[in-house]
Amino acid sequence: MGHNELHDVAFPLHREQRLQEPPYRRSIQMNSIAILGAGPAGAWTALTLLKKFPGHRILLIEKEDVPGGITASFQWKGMIFDYGSHRLHPATSPDILRQVRDLLGDHLLKRPRHGRIILEGRLVAFPLKPADLLFKLPPSFSAGVILDTLGSPFRSSGGKTFREVLEGGLGKTVSRRFYFPYSEKLWGLKPEELSPVQAQKRIASSSLGSMIRKALSSLTGKNEGYFFYPAEGFGEITGKAVEKAVSEGVTFMPDSSLLSIERTADNSSWKLVMENGSSLKADFVFSTLPINTLAKAMNPKPPEQIMEAAGKIEYRSMVFCYLELKGARYTEFDAHYFPAKNLCFSRMSEPKIYRNTRKPPCRTGLCFEIPCSQTDEVWHMGSSEIAEKVLQDLASAGLPEPDVTDCTVKRKSNIYPVYDLSFRENTAPLESWASSLEGLVTFGRQGLFVHDNTHHTIEVGMAAANCLETDLSWNEKLWRKHLEEFKSHVVAD
Ligand SMILES: Cc1cc2nc3c(=O)[nH]c(=O)nc-3n(C[C@H](O)[C@H](O)[C@H](O)COP(=O)(O)OP(=O)(O)OC[C@H]3O[C@@H](n4cnc5c(N)ncnc54)[C@H](O)[C@@H]3O)c2cc1C
Secondary structure, three states, X not given: OEEOOOOOEOOOOOHHHHXXXXXXXXXXXXXXXXXXXXXXXXXXXXXXXXXXXXXOEEEEEOOOOOOOHHHOEEEEOXXXXXXXXXXXXXXXXXXXXXXXXXXXXXXXXXXEOOEEEEEOOEEEEEOOOHHHHHHOOOHHHHHHHHHHHHHHHHOOOOOOOHHHHHHHHHOHHHHHHHHHHHHHHHHOOOHHHXXXXXXXXXXXXXXXXXXXXXXXXHHOOOOOOEEEEEOOOOHHHHHHHHHHHHHOOOEEEOOOOEEEEEEOOOOOOEEEEEOOOOEEEEOEEEEOOOHHHHHHXXXXXXXXXXXXXXXHOOEEEEEEEEEEEEOOOOOOOOEEEOOOOOOOOOEEEOHHHHXXXXXXXXXEEEEEEEEEOOOOHHHHOOHHHHHHHHHHHHHHOOOOOOOEEEEEEEEEEEEEEOOEOOHXXXXXXXXXXXXXXXXXXXXXXXXXXXXXXXXHHHHHHHHHHHOEOOOOOEOHHHHHHHHHHHOOOOOOO
């Protein structure tokens, strides 16, 4: 199996165009606002700031050579791939959906959800449907679901761990035979080692009743039976947002990884130094960087207690294995979910189905998501070795053997924040340290250490921009109000 170079990414601006006249070589007279990170949060902060601060220089600073963060797409072997399955969920607010439509036009496709889960060796629709829970799974599973439903009025809700909350809400069967192995694979901890907050954030159906109601509404096509997806890959959403921001005056700085940040000598602004040697001044900084990256970049170093907390919070990493296959399609399903712990991947997706395309006619591609920590063996394995492991596990899962012609692997850190039982003891001091910094706010998935969807982080990015007053003072009261509202965000898979 060969290993091909990844081709250029799906970002519309030409590289030369983006790199012309780096802003740090020009003298800066205007007030500057810097946004760190060009994922969806940073992109929408830029778009919102443009309207409010027409006379200011707005700099969008990104470590990678393209915008998008985790939501970016790239091309490989003439096909477009994402970093794992990404969908714009129907829960997206009408305002954000309108903005995305304005950016993408008819490129924003409405697609039916058509996924499957391999549960105890059986293939059933995902999101789960009540009829499948009762009739398509092993009899002991179905009987367990019936007993759990009957017993639900007698179970106590809430609890001190992820395990207690789930078993109280969903009962033992769905919890132990689906959610617990799946969550252990995703976050690397046993259900009793995870905080109950993980359940509030990640499990959209907190009781069997609500799971059944959601499933029924998807059957009637009212709610979750569809999703939105851009014709050129999920990265088109943020790519187009940044393209618009640049066309209206934002300076996009790719390949610029923040190395250090400090107050200027007169304490009037921030000095940002990048790993590529460039530096710039900013009157206000919006940071969507991982909060521990920000703490480590701060000069002088934050107090020891803060550095200790920054060292203790943990983000899960992910290895993405991409396969090129012969044949127009591998399956008719967009994604397959694999909770079983003996299989290395948690999900497999086929981008051609998301994009509703027949091109290329005789080839297709698959993406496998392998959640891991950077001390795991899989993080260090070579592409072919990972592909072999994936193929072995695919066979154990009972799926057909794909006719593989090539493979490639990508790795990303900061994929999922891990909510262990003591995560609040570390995030609380970090948050209060960050909020004590004048002229800087930290937000977005990484900055707030939250599980979220793209539509949530877009909302957070717009809200952050709106909290900066025209005199560049920060409206902390309004921001606190928004932070409370964001707590209600629940992630859809
Ligand atoms: C496997 C997976 C599947 C998902 N599926 C969905 C889905 O189906 N639907 C959905 O709505 N959401 C989904 N999400 C969530 C979605 O990806 C996030 O909500 C979104 O990416 C968060 O955007 P953000 O801008 O807050 O953060 P990010 O996307 O993480 O962006 C942060 C940016 O900061 C940059 N950066 C980091 N360090 C530095 C530095 N030192 N200097 C400069 N720049 C830096 C990064 O390169 C990145 O571009 C999924 C997430 C994962 C992990």
